[in-house]
Amino acid sequence: MALAGSTLRYIVYDLITIFKQTYDDSDITPYQMTYWVLTHADRLRKQHIEKRDTGEYLAMFDVDVSTDTDGLKYITIPQRIYDMDKDRAIKFIAYQKEVGDVTPKYVQQTFSRVAAADAQRLYYRTEETPSATNPYFFRVGDIIKFLGLEEATVDSVEVGLITTLDPSLVTLDLDQPFDFPQDLLPVLQRQVLDIGLLALQTPRDLNNDGTGEAAGQAPQRKMTSVQDFSPADEDNYR
Amino acid sequence: MNEYSYISINEVLADVTVALGDRDERRLSHGFYKAQVRNAMDELGFSTVFLEGFEDTEIPADHKIVLPAAAYRIKNLHIFKGTPDNITTMSNVYWKKGAHSEGFETGFTANYYPGSNDPYYGNNLRSYGESIYWFIFHGGDIVLSDGCADFDYVRVVYDGIPSGILDEAGLIPPEARKAVVLWTIEKCASFLKVDDSKYRTIQLDAASQLDEYGYNGAWQEAKRRIKYLGKKIRRDVIEYNNRPRA
Numbered sequence: 219m220a221l222a223g224s225t226l227r228y229i230v231y232d233l234i235t236i237f238k239q240t241y242d243d244s245d246i247t248p249y250q251m252t253y254w255v256l257t258h259a260d261r262l263r264k265q266h267i268e269k270r271d272t273g274e275y276l277a278m279f280d281v282d283v284s285t286d287t288d289g290l291k292y293i294t295i296p297q298r299i300y301d302m303d304k305d306r307a308i309k310f311i312a313y314q315k316e317v318g319d320v321t322p323k324y325v326q327q328t329f330s331r332v333a334a335a336d337a338q339r340l341y342y343r344t345e346e347t348p349s350a351t352n353p354y355f356f357r358v359g360d361i362i363k364f365l366g367l368e369e370a371t372v373d374s375v376e377v378g379l380i381t382t383l384d385p386s387l388v389t390l391d392l393d394q395p396f397d398f399p400q401d402l403l404p405v406l407q408r409q410v411l412d413i414g415l416l417a418l419q420t421p422r423d424l425n426n427d428g429t430g431e432a433a434g435q436a437p438q439r440k441m442t443s444v445q446d447f448s449p450a451d452e453d454n455y456r
Numbered sequence: 457m458n459e460y461s462y463i464s465i466n467e468v469l470a471d472v473t474v475a476l477g478d479r480d481e482r483r484l485s486h487g488f489y490k491a492q493v494r495n496a497m498d499e500l501g502f503s504t505v506f507l508e509g510f511e512d513t514e515i516p517a518d519h520k521i522v523l524p525a526a527a528y529r530i531k532n533l534h535i536f537k538g539t540p541d542n543i544t545t546m547s548n549v550y551w552k553k554g555a556h557s558e559g560f561e562t563g564f565t566a567n568y569y570p571g572s573n574d575p576y577y578g579n580n581l582r583s584y585g586e587s588i589y590w591f592i593f594h595g596g597d598i599v600l601s602d603g604c605a606d607f608d609y610v611r612v613v614y615d616g617i618p619s620g621i622l623d624e625a626g627l628i629p630p631e632a633r634k635a636v637v638l639w640t641i642e643k644c645a646s647f648l649k650v651d652d653s654k655y656r657t658i659q660l661d662a663a664s665q666l667d668e669y670g671y672n673g674a675w676q677e678a679k680r681r682i683k684y685l686g687k688k689i690r691r692d693v694i695e696y697n698n699r700p701r702a
Contacts, residue, residue, distance in 0.1 A: 304482060330485040345494065346487035354485070 223400050227392035229255055233410055241418050251410070252392070258409045259398050260383040264300050266399050267380055275397070276309055277381050282374050283364075291372060292363040297381045305331055305357050309378035315351070323376040329355040329364065337365060462626035463633060465493045471637045476644055476658065483648055489640070494619040496639040497627055500675075502528065504682040506629065507616040512540040512609050519560040521598040521610055526620030533591055533598070535607035549604065552590035557599050564592075564601070635678035638666040 230251045237244045267275055281293040299307040308331070315327040327350075332340060334356045340346045348354050348366030355362050362377075383397065384390075398406070469489050473479050481489065501507060508531065511524040515535070523530075536546035557564035567577045590601045600610065618627060628636050645659035667673025685693070 306482065310480070330487070331482060332485070340485075340487070343491060345491035346485060352487050 223395050223398075224403065225393050226252065226255065226390070226396045229396060229403070229407070230392065233407065233414070236411065237414055237418070244414075244418055246414065246417075248392075252390070254410050254413055255406065256383050256390075258413070259396075259406050262402050262406055262409070263383060263398055264302075266402060267300070268302065274399075275380055276378050278376060278378050280374050280376055283367075283372050286363070289368055290363050290365070291367045292361050293375060293377070295357075295360045295362060295379070296377075297379065298384060299379045299381055302380070307380040308355070308357070308362070309380065311355050311362065311375050311377050313353075313372050313375045324378065327351065327353070329353045329375075332356050332365070334358065334363075340365070461630060462622065463628045463630055465490050465624040465627055468493050468628060468633065468637055468640060472640045472644065475637075475641050475662075476648065476655075483651075484644055489644065490624065492640045492643050493627070493636060494624075495643070496636045497618040497622075497632075499639070500632055500635065500678060500682070501616070501618040504679050505529070505615040506682045507618055507621050508613065509616040509621055510611055510613040512611050515600065515604060515607060515610050517560060519600040519602070519604060520594070521600065521612065523596060523598060524612055524614060526616045527612065527614035528617045529615045530598075530612060531615055532611075532613035534611045534613070535589060535600070535604050535609065536611065537606075537608050540609060540611075545607075547589055547607065549589045549591050549600065549610070552592055552601070555590070555592045557592055557594065557601070559594075559599055560602055560605065629682065631681040632678040635666065635674040638662050638674050639668070642666055642668075 230248055233255070234246060234248065234251055237246055263275070277297065279296045281296055283291050283293055285291050301307070310324050311329040312323040312325075313327055313329075314323050319326060330352070332354045337348075337354070337356060340348055340354065346352070350366055350370040353364055353366035355364050357363075364372075469486075472489060472493075473481060476483070478484060505528070509524065509526060511527075513521055515521075533549040533551075534546050535549055536543045538544040552566060554568075555564050555566035567574075569577075589604050591604075592599050598610075598612065604610070639662075642659055642662035645655040645662060649655035649659060665673055666675050668675045670676065
């Protein structure tokens with residue numbers, strides 16, 4: 219979470235003001251503008267994160283571990299995360315290996331990532347076989363399952379996630395600092411203006427320019443397909 | 457240097473993962489890296505035989521001894537009376553060429569057979585008769601001759617496979633660190649290049665520094681260092697070889 223910076227309210231109302239200056243009839247609600255901003259900001263934010271190796275957008279959670287009917291331990295992802303290549307939005311998963319060890323979990327025992335379809339290969343040799351000292355995780359939608367912990371007692375794990383902005387979050391507080399790279403605000407502004415311009419664009423002859431002239435007529439002539447050509451209509455094609 | 461001076465797999469991986477740009481071990485798993493380091497040590501072990509091990513086994517009734525799991529080649533075979541911590545008498549056991557046996561008191565076949573009248577294979581051990589102790593390999597096991605029944609234990613001294621003897625906390629002799637690091641980088645890069653061609657460059661760089669099949673790289677340097685005898689041993693060997701045998 220950014221320490222300071224523009225709030226979402228500032229960005230949203232700035233954009234609405236810009237549109238009002240250009241199109242005084244524009245009727246874009248703050249709610250709609252917030253949705254546009256969050257949608258585009260989320261995409262830009264993901265691209266930004268993929269380019270830079272920083273901890274700015276890392277969120278850490280302690281999550282309780284459950285056991286499924288097959289005996290596999292699993293957790294539910296606590297917040298929506300980006301769908302990055304090789305599940306890179308899951309930066310790490312770790313658990314406390316030794317009771318009483320005061321070092322952080324993420325330097326005690328971390329999990330290796332594997333795709334569910336690739337997991338069988340792990341059992342081909344001893345060094346890679348999943349175990350409590352060499353555990354793996356794989357993602358199935360919003361569930362993360364673990365291999366190697368079948369016999370171990372693990373109540374909770376620590377996860378480091380790259381979470382998304384959520385455009386559908388209706389309880390969003392517009393006055394909180396906006397968790398978005400400040401240096402990309404001009405790009406975000408430009409992209410939202412583009413979508414707004416497209417939405418507000420209308421045919422020129424339908425503009426209300428205040429002259430009182432009637433709007434242009436739609437074409438009256440019947441359109442005839444070339445496939446329907448018959449000699450009786452020949453004159454129409456001369 | 458004893459085995460406690462050896463360095464761990466993780467110390468090697470601290471270099472390897474940085475060289476491969478895989479600090480979070482997301483491209484290859486930790487277990488995969490560990491397996492490659494063990495492979496490197498085994499390859500070096502086959503070339504230099506730097507680990508000697510031995511295992512004492514009570515001579516079983518059928519005279520068949522299972523080869524120790526970590527043994528690569530047998531270096532010596534001794535039989536002795538008493539117990540491993542109180543050996544009273546011992547004898548060498550020799551490999552008998554071309555002999556085959558199923559075990560104790562099952563007899564054996566061989567080109568050279570005691571008392572044989574074979575016109576082509578004279579019995580050059582005849583003067584020792586049955587008193588000589590010998591062994592053969594059968595189905596991967598060591599089979600001792602009947603005469604070995606006079607003894608209690610057999611001690612198999614062998615050249616060991618490093619990954620079978622040493623644990624990951626101390627597997628790599630420091631003089632081989634550079635070679636093992638380069639070997640692991642080279643192998644891992646060769647696996648990674650299928651997804652990303654930049655690893656081809658890393659692989660070639662590591663291979664040229666390693667020069668595994670040549671004489672101008674870290675691999676040859678490690679072999680030379682490991683095989684090099686300490687001054688004391690070298691001096692004693694020279695002394696021993698210069699003395700007339702009694």
